[in-house]
Amino acid sequence: MNIIGLYTNVNASACLLKSGQIVAVGEEERFNRIKANWTKSLPIQSIKYVLSEGHMTLDDIDYIAIGWDLNKYPDFMNSYVNKNLQGRSEIDKIIHDVNISHWNPDYFKFRLEISLSKAGVKGKMPEIRFLNHHLTHAASTFYLSPFSEATVITVDGSGEENATCVWKGSGDFLEKIHEINVPNSLGWFYSAITEYIGFKAYSGEGKTMGLAPYGNDVKEIREALEKIIQIEGHNYTIDPSYIYFSDRTHSFKFTDKLVRLLGQPPRKHGEEFTQFHKDVAFVTQDLLEEAVTNIVNYGVKETGFRNVCVAGGVGMNCKMNGKIQNMEEVDDVFVIPPSSDNGTSIGAALALYAEEGYGCRDYELEHVYYGPKYKPSEIEKILRYTKVPHVLCQDAERKAAELIYENNIVAWYQGAMEIGSRALGNRSILANPLNQNMKDKINHDVKHREAFRPFCPSMLEEDAPFYLDGIKSAPYMIVAYDALPGIKELLPSVVHHDNSVRPQTVTEDSNWRYWNLINEFKKLSGHGVVLNTSFNIAGEPIVCTPQEAIRCFYGTGIDYLFIGDYMIAKKWGRGI
Ligand SMILES: [Fe+2]
Secondary structure: EEEEEEOOOOOOOEEEEOOOEEEEEEHHHHHHHHHHHHHOOOOOHHHHHHHHOOOOOOHHHOOOEEEEHHOOOHHHHHHHHHHHOOOHHHHHHHHHHHHHHHHHHHHHHHHHHHHHHHHHOOOOOOOOOOOOOOHHHHHHHHHOOOOOOOEEEEEEEEOEEEEEEEEEEEEEEEEEEEEOOOOOOHHHHHHHHHHHOOOOOOOOHHHHHHHHHHHOHHHHHHHHHHHHHHEOOOOEEEEEHHOOOOOOOOOOOHHHHHHHHOOOOOOOOOOOHHHHHHHHHHHHHHHHHHHHHHHHHHHHHHHOEEEEEOOHHHOOOOHHHHHHHHHOOOOOEEEOOOOOOOHHHHHHHHHHHHHHOOOOOOOOOOOOOOOOOHHHHHHHHHHOOOOOEEEOOOOHHHHHHHHHOOOEEEEEOOOOOOOOOOOOOOOEEOOOOOOOOHHHHHHHHOOOOOOOOOOOOEHHHEEEEEEEEOOOOOHHHHOOOOOOOHHHHOOOOOOOOEEEOOOOOEEOOOOOHHHHHHHHHHHHHOOOEEEEEEEOOOOOOOOOHHHHHHHHHHHOOOOEEEOEEEEEOOOOOOOO
């Protein structure tokens, strides 16, 4: 059975599942170059990509599975919203009506069919099945996890009426055992504060998390935020009047009432961060962790399963995931790397496959390299076409390691692109983590990120226990660990202010070439660790094609680009 899974909104993506195995995953932002696909384009280019990787047309596809249950619109969701979201302002009613019209299943099918036809996608439209959004999040993380039984939590902004769900995952079955519904959304709460602090909701939450360790637990701020979120055991409520039930003059995501509550105007983009902003971030992160660990505690007790799977937009919060990992009640944690809605195309395909009676437990996720790749001949053709001076490099890993050791910034473009928002060694910018100034240098020369934000390390998996407390395997940079004593001084560029690290552990099996590069760096430096940040500039998606890699290389202060077996330099010499 062949299924295309789709998510069709912000973070749109497509996944081709062939007999239960992932063939390819495309994220629309990588093709249309609009970060997170904010324009909400249908993932037509992603569908074309996954079909071409599978050597298929639509005639070969049994079902298209959608990671949002449009069948609940308009009837159920209209009555749900009218009943549970009373007190909305007139403008919110208008916004709701606009969304409802877009989420009509017949209109959606019409739009998809026309768009595929216009794009020249061959074949007959398969049957479309709409799936519960949180089920697709749960399926994405549980079915790809190493666990045959697990407590699964999905924490999101919203998915139909659901905001947070707890699932019992056992074999091929997922059973929902608890749900908390909108407007009681942890995702909305965190996004509201994210916008208040001056970042963009649905993309800047990681910045709020990064700012939090610089803050303190200030009593007045905690008392204020506890007026918004009330946590009682494994339940919590969110007062929506601070998020969107009253006048909003600053943001879609929070109300003027929130501004009055906190007593200070929201931070505008570009303004300095004050201690107040840091304290608000700290308390917000702390409240999120308290609510979620309570829910995990409840889930583990109810299911009896001490392994935990996490998904949903809030699952991108690696500090929260680290907190779950450290809970006494928990043995191990798995978080699907595309934990946001981009992963629900995978989850929709898997959930439908299970619904059709097939087993989903044949394999676990071993890597994330399901995106586009280019043959050496294609790369060479592009290098010749662009007239970029380049050399063939037989020992690219060793050469790159040398240049990193000499404190150059090196772009590393190899093989198939990663899915999810982390570059994990195929579309990465690499640097020397031992260098005290490297964080500032990369920010100045390439990334232009906020100075407080940490960079992350990739490390040989076998060496990780020398650097991080309690680590075994962490291949996806989605769970935070504490650095062992002395590591912050040793690796200043990749250890955060609060001594936390968001690592990628690399094995020979998962990515031999990247492992080899890090191992070459170890031969020079004594440490199997490199700084790894995504190959892009702020505000743009990670580079996908060789042309985009070349453009990013020449548009920034990156010193060297390794693209397949070829090397491009800005400074030639020293045997190059
Ligand atoms: Fe979601």
